[in-house]
Amino acid sequence: xxxxxxxxxxxxxxxxxxxxxxxxxxxxxxxxxxxxxxxxxxxxxxxxxxxxxxxxxxxxxxxxxxxxxxxxxxxxxxxxxxxxxxxxxxxxxxxxxxxxxxxxxxxxxxxxxxxxxxxxxxxxxxxxxxxxxxxxxxxxxxxxxxxxxxxxxxxxxxxxxxxxxxxxxxxxxxxxxxxxxxxxxxxxxxxxxxxxxxxxxxxxxxxxxxxxxxxxxxxxxxxxxxxxxxxxxxxxxxxxxxxxxxxxxxxxxxxxxxxxxxxxxxxxxxxxxxxxxxxxxxxxxxxxxxxxxxxxxxxxxxxxxxxxxxxxxxxxxxxxxxxxxxxxxxxxxxxxxxxxxxxxxxxxxxxxxxxxxxxxxxxxxxxxxxxxxxxxxxxxxxxxxxxxxxxxxxxxxxxxxxxxxxxxxxxxxxxxxxxxxxxxxxxxxxxxxxxxxxxxxxxxxxxxxxxxxxxxxxxxxxxxxxxxxxxxxxxxxxxxxxxxxxxxxxxxxxxxxxxxxxxxxxxxxxxxxxxxxxxxxxxxxxxxxxxxxxxxxxxxxxxxxxxxxxxxxxxxxxxxxxxxxxxxxx
Numbered sequence: 001x002x003x004x005x006x007x008x009x010x011x012x013x014x015x016x017x018x019x020x021x022x023x024x025x026x027x028x029x030x031x032x033x034x035x036x037x038x039x040x041x042x043x044x045x046x047x048x049x050x051x052x053x054x055x056x057x058x059x060x061x062x063x064x065x066x067x068x069x070x071x072x073x074x075x076x077x078x079x080x081x082x083x084x085x086x087x088x089x090x091x092x093x094x095x096x097x098x099x100x101x102x103x104x105x106x107x108x109x110x111x112x113x114x115x116x117x118x119x120x121x122x123x124x125x126x127x128x129x130x131x132x133x134x135x136x137x138x139x140x141x142x143x144x145x146x147x148x149x150x151x152x153x154x155x156x157x158x159x160x161x162x163x164x165x166x167x168x169x170x171x172x173x174x175x176x177x178x179x180x181x182x183x184x185x186x187x188x189x190x191x192x193x194x195x196x197x198x199x200x201x202x203x204x205x206x207x208x209x210x211x212x213x214x215x216x217x218x219x220x221x222x223x224x225x226x227x228x229x230x231x232x233x234x235x236x237x238x239x240x241x242x243x244x245x246x247x248x249x250x251x252x253x254x255x256x257x258x259x260x261x262x263x264x265x266x267x268x269x270x271x272x273x274x275x276x277x278x279x280x281x282x283x284x285x286x287x288x289x290x291x292x293x294x295x296x297x298x299x300x301x302x303x304x305x306x307x308x309x310x311x312x313x314x315x316x317x318x319x320x321x322x323x324x325x326x327x328x329x330x331x332x333x334x335x336x337x338x339x340x341x342x343x344x345x346x347x348x349x350x351x352x353x354x355x356x357x358x359x360x361x362x363x364x365x366x367x368x369x370x371x372x373x374x375x376x377x378x379x380x381x382x383x384x385x386x387x388x389x390x391x392x393x394x395x396x397x398x399x400x401x402x403x404x405x406x407x408x409x410x411x412x413x414x415x416x417x418x419x420x421x422x423x424x425x426x427x428x429x430x431x432x433x434x435x436x437x438x439x440x441x442x443x444x445x446x447x448x449x450x451x452x453x454x455x456x457x458x459x460x461x462x463x464x465x466x467x468x469x470x471x472x473x474x475x476x477x478x479x480x481x482x483x484x485x486x487x488x489x490x491x492x493x494x495x496x497x498x499x500x501x502x503x504x505x506x507x508x509x510x511x512x513x514x515x516x517x518x519x520x521x522x523x524x525x526x527x528x529x530x531x532x533x534x535x536x537x538x539x540x541x542x543x544x545x546x547x548x549x550x551x552x553x554x555x556x557x558x559x560x561x562x563x564x565x566x567x568x569x570x
Contacts, residue, residue, distance in 0.1 A: 006380040007146040014184055014384045015161060018391075021177045022164065040175055040270045046283025048175045049267045051182035051392040053084060053258075053284070054291055055131070056138025057453035059185055059389035064364035066299030067306075070229070070237035072247075073299065076454075079251040081292055083258025083457075088281030091259055092268040094472045096277045097558045102400075103265060103464055104408035110471040112551055113479035114413050119486050123463040124404045126490070127261070128397045129437060131456035135394040136442020139387060141362050144333045146383040151333070155442040158387070162394050163435050174395045175270055181388035186290055188385020192369040192378050193294050196301045199372060210297035221300060228307050233352030237303070242521075243513070249524030250454070257457025257526055260464030266400065302364045305371045310349045310357065323347065326370035335360035398438065402431035455497055458526025462489035466533040475555040477537060480544040485537025493529035497522045 001009070040048070058080070066073035098106055104124055108117025136155050143154025190206075197209030201221060213220050225237040235241045242250075258264065268277040309324045323331075323338070327347070330336040337358040338347055349357040366386060369379045406427035411418055418426070463486045470477040470485075500511040500522045509515045511522065520528060 001376065003376045003379055004146070004148065006376045007383050010377070010380040010384045011146070011387060014180075014388060017180055018161070018177045019164060021180060024176075040280075042271055042276045042279035043283050044179050045175070045267060045271050045276075045280035046285075047182045047287055048178035048270075049264065049280060049284035050287035050291075051178040051185065051388070052174075052267060052396040053261075053264050053393070054182075054185065054288060054389060055393035055453060056135045056386065056390035058291060058295075059189065060138050060141065060365050060386050061134075061362050061453070063295045063298040063302065063368075064361040066296055067303045067364045068361050070225075070235070071240040072242050074296070075242070075247055075250045076254065077292060077295060079254025079457075080258060081288070082251070083255035084264075084285065084288060086255055087259040087261075087264060088278075088285065091468060091472070092265065092277055092281060093274055094558050095265060095468070096268045096274050098554075102403050102408055103260070103468070104404055105412065107464075107467055107471065107482065108408065108412060110551070110555070111467075111477075111479040111482045112548060113483065116479050116483050116486075117408055117413060119483055120464070120467070121404045121408045123459070123486060123490055124408075125401055126494075127456050127459045127463070128400045128404075129434075129441060130459060131261075131453055132394050132397040132401075132434075132438040133441030134453040134456070135390045135397070136438050138362070138390040139394070140442055141333070141335065141360075142366060142383050142386045142390070145330060145335075145363070145366060146380070148332070152443045155439050158391065158394070158442070159435050159439040162391055162398065163432060174392075174399060177395070178392045181392040182287060184388040185385040185392075186287070188381045188388070189291050189294060189298075189365075192372070192374055192382055193298050193301070195374055195378065196305070196368065196372045197297060200301055200304065206294050206297035206301075210300055221304060225300060225304060228304075229351075232307070232311070232350040233354070235351070237300075243519045245519050246513075246516075246521050246524050249520045249527040251524075253458045253461045253524050253526035253530075254454065255461075256465040256530055257459070257461035260460035260468060261457070264396075266396075266403075298365060298368060302368045302371065305368070306359075306364070307349065309371055310347050324371075326367055329370065330363055330367055333363075335363050394438065398431050398434050401434040402427045402429075405430035454523040455501075458493055458497070458523065458529065459490060461526035462493040462529025462533055466530055466537060470534070470537060472555070472558065475552040476541065476547060478541045478544055478547045481537040481539075481541030484540040485533040485535075488536040489529040489533030492532050493526050496525045496529075 057076075062073070062076050062080075065076055095106060098110070102124070104117050104120035107120040108114065136158060137151075139158030140151040140154035143149055143157055144151040147154065147157075149157075193206040194204050197206040198204050200214060201209040201212040202215040203209040203212050210221065214224060222238055226239075229235065229237045240247065268281070271277050271280050309326070327336055327338070331338070339356050339358075340346075341354075341356050347356055348354055349359075366382060369382055406423050406429075410426055411423050466489065467482050467486055470482065496517070499508050500515070513519055513521070516522075517525070517528070
C-alpha cells in the first residue's frame with residue numbers, strides 16, 4: 001500500500017475511534033460538559049492530562065527545536081517538565097480544595113470581584129487563542145504533507161474534527177478521547193525512535209542510543225554531531241549560544257506559565273476526590289516522561305540523518321547530487337526550499353553563506369521516519385500521532401474558551417439566572433465560534449508551533465500564575481492588587497512580544513539579542529511580566545482596603561486541606 005493510502009487508512013481509523021468515543025461519552029449536563037461529571041479514574045485522568053498537556057509543540061516542534069538548536073533547545077524540555085511538577089504538587093490540590101474548576105472562577109471568588117473575574121476571562125481567552133493557533137498550525141503541517149493538500153485546507157479539516165467531538169462531548173467526550181489520543185501519540189513517537197536508534201547506534205532504547213557510539217565506529221553520536229556542526233558553520237550541537245539570563249527567563253516563563261495554564265488546571269476537577277487529583281498528577285508525570293526523555297534522541301537522530309542525506313558523500317566521495325525523496329516530498333508543501341546558488345545542481349546545507357536550504361523546524365519529527373527510510377506504516381503512524389497531539393490540546397483549549405464565555409462571563413457575571421440548558425447551549429456556541437478564530441490563526445500563524453506556544457506560556461506566567469499563587473499563599477492580597485498586577489503583567493508581556501515579533505503589524509524593532517531588554521527574548525519575557533505582576537500587586541494592595549475577614553478565613557482553610565467535596569459551579 002502506498003504512503004498516501006496508508007496515511008488515509010491510519011488517520012481515518014483514529015478519527016473513527018475519536019468520533020465513536022465522543023458519541024458514547026457525550027455531555028448531557030453542564031457538569032459533564034465542564035468537568036466530565038467529576039467521575040474519571042486517576043489513571044485515565046493522568047493519561048488524558050498527559051495528552052492534553054503534550055500538544056503539537058511537544059510532539060512536532062520540541063524535538064525539531066532540539067534538532068536545530070542543540071543544547072539551546074533544552075530550555076523547552078526543562079521549562080515544560082518543571083512547570084508540570086510545580087502545578088501538580090504545589091497548586092492543583094489547593095485549587096481542587098477551593099472547589100472552582102476554572103481559573104476565572106477561582107480569581108473572581110478569591111478576590112471577591114466581578115472585575116477580577118472579567119480580567120481573568122480576557123486573559124484566559126487570550127492565552128488559549130495564542131496556544132490553539134500553534135495546534136491548528138501543527139494539524140495543517142501534517143495534513144499538507146501526508147494528505148497532499150494545502151496547509152489552509154489541512155487546518156480546515158482539523159477544525160471540522162475538533163468541532164465535532166469538542167462541541168458534542170464537552171469535557172466528558174474530550175477526556176475519554178484524550179486517553180485514546182495519548183495511546184496513539186506515544187506509540188507513534190516511540191516506534192520510529194526505537195527503529196532509528198537501532199539503525200544508527202545498534203541500541204533499541206533511544207534514551208541510551210542518544211549517548212552511544214555510531215554503529216560500527218568508536219565515535220559517539222554527539223561528538224559526530226559537534227564535528228559536523230563546526231564543519232558546516234553551525235554552533236556546536238552540545239554547546240549553548242543563548243545568554244544565561246535568556247535561558248533562565250525562558251525556562252522560568254515556561255515553568256510558571258505551565259502552572260497557570262487554564263486547560264491543565266481544569267483536569268484536576270474531573271476526578272472524584274482531592275487524593276485522586278494528586279494520584280492522577282503522578283500518573284500524568286510518568287506518561288509525560290516517556291515522551292520527554294525520548295525527544296532529545298529524536299532531535300539528534302533526525303539532525304544526523306538529515307545532514308547525511310543532504311551533504312553526505314556517495315561512493316565517489318562527492319556531494320549527493322540527486323534530491324533525496326524525502327526532500328522532494330516536503331518541497332511540495334513549501335516547508336523546505338532549495339536555492340541552487342552556485343548552479344551545480346547539488347544541494348548544500350550549512351550555517352553560513354554557503355547554505356542553499358531553508359528547512360522549517362516543524363517538519364523534523366514528521367520527516368524523521370522518511371529520512372531514515374522506514375516503512376510506510378511507520379510514517380503514517382507518526383502522522384496519526386501528530387494529529388492526535390494537536391487535536392487533544394486544541395480540544396482542551398477550546399473548552400476553556402467556551403467555559404470562560406458561558407460560565408465565567410455569562411452565568412457568573414452578566415446572566416446569573418440563565419438555566420442549565422441555556423448555559424450548555426452558550427458553551428457549545430462559544431466553542432464553535434472559538435474554532436473559527438482558531439482556524440484563522442492556524443492559517444495565519446504568528447510563528448512556528450513551539451514559538452507560538454511559548455508566547456502562550458509567557459502570557460499565562462505574566463497574568464495567572466502570580467494571581468493564583470498569591471491567592472493561595474497570601475491572605476492579605478486584595479482585589480485591587482490582583483487586578484492591577486494581572487493587567488500590568490499581561491499588558492507589558494503582550495506589548496513586548498508585539499514590539500519584536502509584530503504578529504499583526506510590522507515589528508517596531510529587529511528581533512535580535514542586542515535589542516532585547518536585559519538580553520531576554522520574547523519567548524522568555526513572561527518571567528519579567530510575572531515579576532512586574534507581583535511587584536504591582538503587592539504595592540497596590542499596601543495602599544488599598546484590606547481583604548474581608550471571611551475571604552482571609554477561606555484562604556486559611558484551603559491552605560490546610562483536610563479533604564474536599566465535589567467541584568461546585570453554582
